[in-house]
Amino acid sequence: MTESPSYLTTTAEAYDAIAVTYADFARDALDHLPLDRAILAAFAGYVRAPGPVAELGCGPGQTTAYLRDLGLDVFGVDLSPVMIDLARRTYPGLRFEIGSMDALDLPDGGLSGIVSWYSIIHTPARQLPSYFTEFRRVLAPGGHLLLGFFESEGGPVEAFDHRVTQAYRWPIDELAALAGAAGFEEVGRMLxxxxxxxxxxxxHLLMRSGLPAEG
Incomplete structure (x- = not known):
């Protein structure tokens, strides 16, 4: 069995340790964030093809449940076993799985959409291209990807002291270009x-997996 990179182990253990407190904090967070709700609704509007949607890095499941309420066939994946246990108990009608975003136990082209809602933030810059490659693999052609992240306000990629464990802020143009290099086309953005x-x-970046070339 391949050993997980140290940042994955550190992230999982950090979220395991604060899972209950985090779940209490996050449960009603979207109630006070109308622009965030709007971009999630826009994503749901774009995902019209039949097929499942995955929230990757779902934590205790509150955003997965919100996406379900928007009419999506959605399930959640998270690195933290404690978070997944909380999500399953809080939302027993939804499916939640333990997994890593860079190595998903999912077939090629099986998803209509992916939401990564502040879940790539703990990934070092040199590792992030492999995540976008994996997202592209599991999305059907024309499937949509929504990224939520901390923006660096024109500066470079910057590490900061996130309350749980080290995280990174990204300039939105650079993140869009990185996803573009993996085969995604930008649909829209919101700051x-x-x-x-x-x-x-x-x-927030809304992206579409590129369609296969004709001929």
Whole structure:
């Protein structure tokens, strides 16, 4: 069995340790974030083809449940076993699996959509291209990807002291280009300024997996 990179082990253990507190904090977070709800609704509107949607890095499952309420056939995947246990108990009607975003136990082209809602933030820059390659593998041609992340406000990729474990802020143009190199086309983007109690600007990218070339 291949050993997980150290940052994956560190991230899983960090979220295991604070899972209950995090779940309490996150449960109603979207109630106060109308722009975030809007981009999730836009994603749901674009995902019209029949087929499942995966929330990758789902944590305790609150965003997975929100996507279900928007009419999507959605399931969640997370690295933290404790988070997955909480999600299964809180939302027993939904499917949740333990897994890593860079090596998904999913068939090629089986998904209509992927949501990565502030879940690539703990991935070092040199590792992130492999995540986009994996996202492209499991998405059907024309499938959609929604990324939520902390935006670096024009600066370079920057590590910061996230409350759980080390995370990274990305310039939105650079992140879009990285996804583009893996075969994604940008559909739209949304930036919002930090609200009270938030430190950083939030970035959101809606991407589409490129269609196969004709001929």
């Amino acid at each position: 919002r300024e930090p609200q009270e109690g938030e430190r950083f600007r939030r970035g």
